[in-house]
Amino acid sequence: MPVITNIEDLRRIYERRTPRMFYDYAESGSWTEQTFRENTSDFRHIRLKQRVAVDMSGRSTRTTMIGEDVAMPVALAPVGLTGMQCADGEIKAARAAEAFGVPFTLSTMSICSIEDVAAHTKNPFWFQVYTLKDDDFMRRLFERAHAANCSAIVITVDLQLLGQRHRDLKNGLSAPPKLTVKSIANMMTKVPWGLEMLGTKRRFFGNIVGHAKGVTDPSSLSTWTAEAFDPALDWKRIAQFKEWWGGKVIIKGIMEPEDARRAAEIGADAIIVSNHGGRQLDGAVSSIRMLPAILDAVGDKVEVHLDSGIRSGQDVLKAVALGAKGTYIGRAFTYGLGAMGEKGVTKALEIIHKELDVTMGLCGETDVNRLGAHNLYVPQGFGDPTVLL
Numbered sequence: 001m002p003v004i005t006n007i008e009d010l011r012r013i014y015e016r017r018t019p020r021m022f023y024d025y026a027e028s029g030s031w032t033e034q035t036f037r038e039n040t041s042d043f044r045h046i047r048l049k050q051r052v053a054v055d056m057s058g059r060s061t062r063t064t065m066i067g068e069d070v071a072m073p074v075a076l077a078p079v080g081l082t083g084m085q086c087a088d089g090e091i092k093a094a095r096a097a098e099a100f101g102v103p104f105t106l107s108t109m110s111i112c113s114i115e116d117v118a119a120h121t122k123n124p125f126w127f128q129v130y131t132l133k134d135d136d137f138m139r140r141l142f143e144r145a146h147a148a149n150c151s152a153i154v155i156t157v158d159l160q161l162l163g164q165r166h167r168d169l170k171n172g173l174s175a176p177p178k179l180t181v182k183s184i185a186n187m188m189t190k191v192p193w194g195l196e197m198l199g200t201k202r203r204f205f206g207n208i209v210g211h212a213k214g215v216t217d218p219s220s221l222s223t224w225t226a227e228a229f230d231p232a233l234d235w236k237r238i239a240q241f242k243e244w245w246g247g248k249v250i251i252k253g254i255m256e257p258e259d260a261r262r263a264a265e266i267g268a269d270a271i272i273v274s275n276h277g278g279r280q281l282d283g284a285v286s287s288i289r290m291l292p293a294i295l296d297a298v299g300d301k302v303e304v305h306l307d308s309g310i311r312s313g314q315d316v317l318k319a320v321a322l323g324a325k326g327t328y329i330g331r332a333f334t335y336g337l338g339a340m341g342e343k344g345v346t347k348a349l350e351i352i353h354k355e356l357d358v359t360m361g362l363c364g365e366t367d368v369n370r371l372g373a374h375n376l377y378v379p380q381g382f383g384d385p386t387v388l389l
């Protein structure tokens with residue numbers, strides 16, 4: 001058993017265990033992948049202030065996100081096809097999150113359905129919705145999320161069109177995987193993955209197959225998004241979804257102060273500063289660099305969260321010290337899941353928690369809620385994307 005000390009260790013095991021098609025799906029950004037790379041590298045421009053000889057005992061990472069108690073300000077992000085990274089992946093990830101005390105967000109594009117995840121967990125989880133043209137489908141989706149006792153929906157607003165990830169096209173990404181010479185040859189080298197997958201019936205998009213009408217190939221994410229998603233989405237429509245749902249709403253995919261103001265105006269409970277992990281608009285600014293401007297615009301009106309680029313507890317601390325009330329990990333938990341199933345997700349959470357806890361202590365802080373700009377050295381112009389770092 002290898003000694004696993006960081007998220008990168010989990011990524012390496014995940015890469016070995018998982019069919020190329022699904023590894024590439026998680027590990028891609030769109031087009032040149034500039035935004036995908038900068039989401040992580042921009043965190044390194046922020047440095048931490050080391051403090052000594054202050055009482056570092058009795059530390060706590062506990063806080064709240066949209067009023068819910070969390071063991072640390074980290075939620076599991078919605079990730080499509082999670083049940084292809086590992087058999088029954090969404091159920092395993094949700095159970096690990098529940099046991100750890102952090103929110104789990106189920107993607108509309110999950111393999112395990114909302115009902116299935118609800119049947120295998122005790123606590124309410126969050127449900128991510130895409131903005132589709134089909135009113136009936138949307139209304140039914142909200143009803144299903146209510147019936148499953150979801151405590152919030154996360155509306156993704158940055159995927160009216162799907163960004164092109166070259167490797168998905170080259171690999172012929174689908175769920176379940178289409179059997180071609182190339183995919184079979186690769187899957188034959190992933191025996192434990194394959195055996196587990198043969199042992200489950202959950203191999204299709206569980207929220208879509210049997211629920212969505214008029215989709216010509218329900219196994220293909222790109223076909224489904226092109227046929228069903230609403231390219232004409234506007235704020236009126238988003239407000240309508242909020243009304244139909246009637247509960248807590250988090251709006252995901254905000255990168256500009258102007259859009260943040262619109263989200264606050266319609267009464268969102270939180271917004272997520274996110275460029276979709278660099279998977280949509282390649283050339284967009286990293287989310288950590290946009291965080292200060294968004295906080296300036298709406299920080300006093302709505303809870304501001306951040307995703308895209310978090311791979312460590314130090315990253316969490318930097319985002320929170322800048323002012324984010326919460327963060328999300330997508331790839332970081334996917335690595336753990338693909339590497340070791342439910343235990344791997346727990347491992348990813350433990351790693352990030354330990355890094356956050358120790359970093360906080362070495363910065364001279366004992367309470368995650370007291371982190372602030374005083375803990376950081378932020379280069380001049382960091383929050384201004386027109387300044388080259």
Ligand code: GLV
Binds near residue numbers: 159276279
């Ligand atoms: C879906 O949300 C994706 O980024 O593939």
